[in-house]
Amino acid sequence: MRLLPLTTMAALTSLGALAALAACGPSTAPQTGPAATVAVADALCRPTPNGRHATACYVTLTANTDDRLVSVSSPRGDRVEIHESKLENGMMVMTELRAGQPLPAGQKVELKPGGNHIMLLGLTEPLATGQTVDLTLSFANAPAVEVTAPVAHPPVEGAN
Numbered sequence: 255m256r257l258l259p260l261t262t263m264a265a266l267t268s269l270g271a272l273a274a275l276a277a278c279g280p281s282t283a284p285q286t287g288p289a290a291t292v293a294v295a296d297a298l299c300r301p302t303p304n305g306r307h308a309t310a311c312y313v314t315l316t317a318n319t320d321d322r323l324v325s326v327s328s329p330r331g332d333r334v335e336i337h338e339s340k341l342e343n344g345m346m347v348m349t350e351l352r353a354g355q356p357l358p359a360g361q362k363v364e365l366k367p368g369g370n371h372i373m374l375l376g377l378t379e380p381l382a383t384g385q386t387v388d389l390t391l392s393f394a395n396a397p398a399v400e401v402t403a404p405v406a407h408p409p410v411e412g413a414n
Contacts (some may be wrong), residue, residue, distance in 0.1 A: 290395035292317045292357065296364075297403035299387045301382045309381055310337075311372040311389065311403055314364050317357035322394040324354040330387050332376025339369055348373070354394070367408050381405045 255349040283400055308331075315323060326334040336351045346368075355370055357363050365371045374387070381387065385405040393397045 257277050288318055290317070290319045290321055290393070290397075291392055292321060292323075292391070292396045292399060294391065294401050296400050297389065297401045298408055299374065299389075299403045300407065301380060301383045301385075301405050302377060304380055306380065307376045307377045308373060309377065310367070310368050311374055311387065312364075312408060313372065313389075313391070313401070313403070314362055315355075315391075316362050317359060317393070317396065319395065321357040321396050322354045323357060323391060324394050325392045326372050327390045327392070328374055328387055330381070331374040332378075334389070335373045335375065336365075337371055337373045339371065357393070367391055368396045383407070386414055 295314045295316075297313045300309045302309045311326075323336060326336060327341070328334050336355050337348045338351050339346055339348050341347075350373075351370065355363065355365065372389070383406055387403045387405060389399065389403055390400050392400055
């Protein structure tokens with residue numbers, strides 16, 4: 255029987271330990287269930303009168319799994335925020351949803367006038383009816399979605 259030098263034995267022991275750890279690691283098997291996706295519909299941004307540097311944009315989102323709209327970007331403004339509108343002390347108040355907009359699986363979430371919406375701030379130039387605005391919507395799980403929103407006045411609810 256031949257004895258191995260101590261350094262060779264230490265190396266073999268280390269390799270054995272690494273192999274054992276690798277066998278206990280996370281599985282690389284494919285995930286079960288559908289990949290996260292978000293369908294985007296009815297995108298629209300309000301026109302701005304001259305001198306205004308902000309406007310609201312609206313969109314309907316439907317996620318196939320629980321997700322969250324975490325940010326929006328656009329080359330037409332310095333920044334874009336997701337806002338919540340709520341009534342406080344008889345006044346409508348807008349605040350940024352810093353954690354984003356929840357998107358429950360299978361439910362349409364409307365970002366609409368008088369409710370939660372997207373605020374396009376620091377516009378590079380006024381928006382006129384007939385133009386378009388490119389928006390990139392980023393989600394917690396689903397891939398980002400790029401949408402081109404027409405600039406127009408939103409339809410009045412209840413008007414036919």
